[in-house]
Amino acid sequence: MDIIIRETKKEDLSNIMELWNNGEVMHYVGFPNGLGIKLEELERWLSRVNQHELRKHYSIYTEELGYCGETFYDIDTVHDLATLDIKLFPKAQGKGIASYALSFAITQVFEQNLAKRAYVDPNPENKKAWKLYDKLGFIRKPRPDFLEPYDTYLEITKEVWCKKEI
Secondary structure: OOEEEEEOOHHHHHHHHHHHOOHHHHHHHOOOOOOOOOHHHHHHHHOOOOOEOOEEEEEEEEOOOEEEEEEEEEEEOOOOEEEEEEEEOHHHOOOOHHHHHHHHHHHHHHHOOOOOEEEEOOOOOOHHHHHHHHHHOOEEOOOOOOOOOOOOOEEEEHHHHHHHHO
16 A cells, blocks of 8 residues: 655645544544544644644554644654654554554654654544554653643653664
């Protein structure tokens, strides 16, 4: 399956709106009925995203499934840390797309030397996410005090990722 990952552009916004308004997709991030976001709000959001290399949002497609979801990174230069995220429609889950797409985002961060560490903070009940992050080499660590309080914190370092890639 060919997976296409590209920087999110205006033509992707209707797909993102559908993703973010999907209660099944957004359940584990606290929005079981979706965000209820409108296209105008997404246009404003897009004007602040992908403006420089420290914050990139990507749209994920396959020829077979069309739009599958999103991945992104946001760099905290003060703490040398990248925040990562991925969301996929149910139709795209369990096909290796999440692993491929999140690996792409991680590689972007580390190959461009944007941060030495990257983290995710999955919902404790999201078993699929935990399986993905374990597969990619993330390990559970105490959550740093400079982040908003939350139940989880999984981290991967550039050193571990680069060894894993070989």
